[in-house]
Amino acid sequence: MEKTDISDPSYFHKVVDCQWACPAHTPVPAYIRLIAHGRYTEAFMINWESNVFPGILGRTCDRPCEPACRRGRIEEKPVAICRLKRVAADNRGPVDHLMPAIPTVKNGKRVALIGAGPASLTVARDLMPLGYDVTLIERDPQGGGLMRKNIPSFRLPVAVLDEEVGRVLDMGLTTRFGAEVTSMKSVLDEGFDAVFVGTGAPRGKDLRAPGRDEAAANIHIGTDFLSSVAFKHIETIGKRVVVIGGGNTAMDCCRTALRLGAESVTVTVRSPCEDMKASDWEIEDAEREGIPILDNHSPKEFVVEDGKLTAVVFERMRAEYTDGRRKLIPTGEPDVVVECDDVLMAVGQENAFPWIERDIGIEFNEWEQPQVDKDTFQSTRPGVFFGGDAAWGPENIIWAVAHGHQAAISIDLHCQGEDLMRRPAPHVNLASQKMGIHEWAYDNDISNDKRRIVPHVDPALSLRDLSMEVELGFDAQQAVDEAMRCLNCDIQTVFSDNLCIECDACMDICPVDCINFTQNADEPDLREDLRVPAMNHEQALYVSGDLNTGRVMVKDEDVCLHCGLCAERCPTGAWDMQKFLFVDAKALPIPPQEQSDAA
Amino acid sequence: MTHILKPQFRHPNLRTNSVGLTRRDYEGVISTLCAGCGHDSVTAAIVEACFEMEIPAHRVAKMSGIGCSSKTTNYFLNRSHGFNSVHGRMPSVATGANLANRDLVYLGVSGDGDTASIGMGQFCHAVRRRVNMLYICENNGTYGLTKGQFSATNDRASRNRKGMETPFDSIDLCNMAIELGAGFVARAFSGDKAQLVPLIKAGLHYRGFALIDVISPCVTFNNHATSTKSYDYVRHHNQMVGRLDLVPEQEEITAEYAPGTSTDVTLHDGAQMRLSKLDISYDPTDAETALPVLERYKRKGEIATGILYLDDREQDLHDLIGTTTKPLNEVDADTLCPGSDALAAINDAHR
Numbered sequence: 029m030e031k032t033d034i035s036d037p038s039y040f041h042k043v044v045d046c047q048w049a050c051p052a053h054t055p056v057p058a059y060i061r062l063i064a065h066g067r068y069t070e071a072f073m074i075n076w077e078s079n080v081f082p083g084i085l086g087r088t089c090d091r092p093c094e095p096a097c098r099r100g101r102i103e104e105k106p107v108a109i110c111r112l113k114r115v116a117a118d119n120r121g122p123v124d125h126l127m128p129a130i131p132t133v134k135n136g137k138r139v140a141l142i143g144a145g146p147a148s149l150t151v152a153r154d155l156m157p158l159g160y161d162v163t164l165i166e167r168d169p170q171g172g173g174l175m176r177k178n179i180p181s182f183r184l185p186v187a188v189l190d191e192e193v194g195r196v197l198d199m200g201l202t203t204r205f206g207a208e209v210t211s212m213k214s215v216l217d218e219g220f221d222a223v224f225v226g227t228g229a230p231r232g233k234d235l236r237a238p239g240r241d242e243a244a245a246n247i248h249i250g251t252d253f254l255s256s257v258a259f260k261h262i263e264t265i266g267k268r269v270v271v272i273g274g275g276n277t278a279m280d281c282c283r284t285a286l287r288l289g290a291e292s293v294t295v296t297v298r299s300p301c302e303d304m305k306a307s308d309w310e311i312e313d314a315e316r317e318g319i320p321i322l323d324n325h326s327p328k329e330f331v332v333e334d335g336k337l338t339a340v341v342f343e344r345m346r347a348e349y350t351d352g353r354r355k356l357i358p359t360g361e362p363d364v365v366v367e368c369d370d371v372l373m374a375v376g377q378e379n380a381f382p383w384i385e386r387d388i389g390i391e392f393n394e395w396e397q398p399q400v401d402k403d404t405f406q407s408t409r410p411g412v413f414f415g416g417d418a419a420w421g422p423e424n425i426i427w428a429v430a431h432g433h434q435a436a437i438s439i440d441l442h443c444q445g446e447d448l449m450r451r452p453a454p455h456v457n458l459a460s461q462k463m464g465i466h467e468w469a470y471d472n473d474i475s476n477d478k479r480r481i482v483p484h485v486d487p488a489l490s491l492r493d494l495s496m497e498v499e500l501g502f503d504a505q506q507a508v509d510e511a512m513r514c515l516n517c518d519i520q521t522v523f524s525d526n527l528c529i530e531c532d533a534c535m536d537i538c539p540v541d542c543i544n545f546t547q548n549a550d551e552p553d554l555r556e557d558l559r560v561p562a563m564n565h566e567q568a569l570y571v572s573g574d575l576n577t578g579r580v581m582v583k584d585e586d587v588c589l590h591c592g593l594c595a596e597r598c599p600t601g602a603w604d605m606q607k608f609l610f611v612d613a614k615a616l617p618i619p620p621q622e623q624s625d626a627a
Numbered sequence: 628m629t630h631i632l633k634p635q636f637r638h639p640n641l642r643t644n645s646v647g648l649t650r651r652d653y654e655g656v657i658s659t660l661c662a663g664c665g666h667d668s669v670t671a672a673i674v675e676a677c678f679e680m681e682i683p684a685h686r687v688a689k690m691s692g693i694g695c696s697s698k699t700t701n702y703f704l705n706r707s708h709g710f711n712s713v714h715g716r717m718p719s720v721a722t723g724a725n726l727a728n729r730d731l732v733y734l735g736v737s738g739d740g741d742t743a744s745i746g747m748g749q750f751c752h753a754v755r756r757r758v759n760m761l762y763i764c765e766n767n768g769t770y771g772l773t774k775g776q777f778s779a780t781n782d783r784a785s786r787n788r789k790g791m792e793t794p795f796d797s798i799d800l801c802n803m804a805i806e807l808g809a810g811f812v813a814r815a816f817s818g819d820k821a822q823l824v825p826l827i828k829a830g831l832h833y834r835g836f837a838l839i840d841v842i843s844p845c846v847t848f849n850n851h852a853t854s855t856k857s858y859d860y861v862r863h864h865n866q867m868v869g870r871l872d873l874v875p876e877q878e879e880i881t882a883e884y885a886p887g888t889s890t891d892v893t894l895h896d897g898a899q900m901r902l903s904k905l906d907i908s909y910d911p912t913d914a915e916t917a918l919p920v921l922e923r924y925k926r927k928g929e930i931a932t933g934i935l936y937l938d939d940r941e942q943d944l945h946d947l948i949g950t951t952t953k954p955l956n957e958v959d960a961d962t963l964c965p966g967s968d969a970l971a972a973i974n975d976a977h978r
Contacts, residue, residue, distance in 0.1 A: 474635075531663040573867050589636060
């Protein structure tokens with residue numbers, strides 16, 4: 029194999045699995061170390077710079093970082109990254125003085141943001157400090173988008189939402205709440221220099237079955253139901269409720285119904301439980317509240333008696349997988365009848381743009397989706413950008429934030445007359461952590477603790493109160509203990525082949541056998557020949573140049589604990605532990621902070 | 628010394644042997660030696676050999692004296708018996724232990740100071756008595772613990788860090804062991820585990836006195852350009868004369884060797900070894916012809932490594948003096964102390 033090019037920022041970035049997996053590339057280990065030291069404000073600011081909504085995401089994020097966490101490959105469970113983020117947000121000190129200054133003299137460019145969800149708010153956050161005149165147009169009376177409408181307050185307290193949305197609005201946007209855009213043309217006619225569409229995927233899908241129309245009064249689309257509850261248009265529900273669907277919306281619907289006074293709530297899913305789209309922890313939360321989930325139940329008919337919904341009939345299904353494709357097949361068992369008063373339909377969402385004229389240069393594909401460039405987020409009409417769920421359908425908050433950052437870069441380049449493809453480079457830095465012969469600037473003792481479970485309020489209380497937050501969050505000691513589980517994957521093992529004397533000390537001491545000195549070969553052979561074959565092809569091999577004996581050093585990054593024993597036992601300093609800082613480029617010119625996170 | 632505790636986590640795919648243990652189950656505490664010390668590589672090789680042999684830790688007695696090398700018995704097999712003796716006196720303690728319990732596997736780890744200086748007399752007698760043990764000498768040519776004076780194995784050509792020469796000739800432990808009747812004599816380099824691990828395994832299988840003289844560089848005091856025991860020097864002057872491989876029981880012998888270059892030897896416990904000659908003029912089964920060849924290498928400044936001598940008769944101390952076949956703790960009281968009638972009978976026989 030070729031010598032690994034560690035000057036390519038993506039090499040070490042990929043080693044920081046959590047940060048690499050985070051769409052917004054939040055420097056996770058850096059803020060976890062700060063939490064361990066009780067420096068919550070700084071931990072919050074690292075988050076705020078990357079993902080804008082630390083308090084919200086610390087409760088509701090889809091957490092792509094956690095399945096990626098290296099800890100999950102050496103023991104059972106990853107670090108509770110998401111809940112640590114919440115600790116930083118809940119315990120931080122004042123941050124107003126740390127916010128970027130907003131120029132009073134504007135740069136003369138006007139930008140319209142349609143929809144006030146996380147994507148638009150991120151664009152606003154990134155552009156306001158640059159002096160843009162930003163106008164936010166939102167159909168609802170308040171900002172937040174799906175974060176306000178679809179996430180129940182027992183998961184995300186309104187106060188947290190208001191504070192983090194307000195922090196963006198306070199930057200001085202022009203807001204038009206309660207103003208539904210019915211014509212894109214009329215927005216463009218206002219002469220904005222750029223328009224960003226962040227209208228989400230607000231249209232809940234329906235499911236056609238006999239009796240659907242007759243029972244319409246008692247069948248509610250899940251997302252509409254949740255937003256009606258959020259805006260207090262619905263305050264009660266029938267005694268017996270059936271929720272159809274297996275995604276996170278279904279989980280929010282069933283738990284909300286329980287709090288509105290339903291006596292029995294049943295979730296039904298067409299597929300087997302293991303194929304459910306909802307996050308594991310959201311399924312666990314629903315089950316903990318005593319809600320049964322009937323899997324392999326496909327809705328067949330809505331039973332209406334005397335003009336009123338009385339039950340739903342389900343056909344039993346089983347899943348067959350051929351070539352990785354799933355097929356649901358009726359089992360032929362007798363149908364299942366679940367009596368109910370109300371049905372909540374949570375079978376998916378889609379975006380829809382009836383308000384965008386089709387003759388103004390914004391092209392749509394055959395599925396009525398706008399054609400959006402994957403890198404620039406620009407539509408086929410220069411100056412019109414899409415992001416969040418509006419761009420390619422339902423994702424989640426953290427993806428919306430990531431889109432917002434990229435769209436803001438594009439809008440800035442567009443307004444300054446630059447080429448949109450000339451994206452700014454990320455800020456990267458490598459700094460040695462060696463403090464003395466046996467002293468390191470990071471805590472490299474590896475904790476053997478298991479993942480902590482976040483404490484919950486007594487269900488007897490929380491099930492009666494729609495706005496009582498179920499999760500209590502970690503206390504300070506739990507947070508420190510959980511933070512210590514982090515393996516500090518951003519503290520990189522950096523190897524200098526010209527210093528190596530091939531004494532084998534690093535190879536002998538490595539607790540997880542990732543270091544090898546061997547003859548070079550092609551990657552497949554090399555992977556096979558290591559002390560422990562490197563079978564996780566997602567993870568890179570770090571290959572040195574030729575050493576004196578003609579061999580090379582090969583390190584399998586897969587399960588490296590970043591404990592630093594290789595560097596500790598190296599007599600010549602050929603190994604060094606260096607902190608890798610990666611800050612993704614944003615339109616907002618925040619000077620990357622060199623967090624001195626030494627104890 | 629390293630203050631970081633070695634993490635307990637191990638690679639999830641780490642190989643296990645047939646008793647379900649991984650290599651890491653044969654480790655001891657973390658080394659307190661200098662970073663990069665050759666001795667740590669020898670420790671790793673011992674761990675690897677014991678793992679591959681699936682040796683039960685409680686059947687091993689680790690014996691050592693004083694010195695950097697002698698500390699290392701703490702760094703492997705932390706569930707084995709161990710005795711850290713007075714400086715240079717490990718051979719006597721090992722001899723006594725072996726006489727009392729012949730069934731344990733005796734693994735002695737010593738250094739060039741502990742063996743070739745203060746323990747020279749002890750070493751010689753353990754060899755000529757053919758105590759059944761594997762004696763590993765971690766040989767770095769210097770007194771590391773006392774800050775780098777020349778040891779008795781330092782070559783005349785080798786200078787210290789400040790450029791000072793030694794006026795004395797070096798002691799060659801391998802030559803001496805062959806002359807004194809050791810049955811298994813090998814030399815190896817700590818930086819070459821592919822060679823060292825099979826030698827350790829064979830040495831542990833061998834019955835009789837087995838010596839492995841491991842050139843094990845001292846990174847702190849004897850790894851400079853004018854040293855003959857530095858990593859670089861040994862790598863450039865390493866001449867393997869005889870290779871020894873252990874043949875796993877189930878493996879059929881299929882490889883073809885040029886005639887006369889390879890011999891298969893079966894040890895007393897059934898272990899199959901294959902000796903391959905890499906220097907055609909060298910016969911490791913014939914001490915008479917082997918010694919002059921070794922001398923020639925030495926004069927050229929080359930380091931002859933690999934299996935240097937093998938006596939397939941496998942005689943040990945118990946064979947020579949005809950002791951009981953069982954460990955003393957398994958001999959019942961009546962046999963150990965046959966009573967006054969038996970004594971009287973013996974006395975009568977001499978009247």
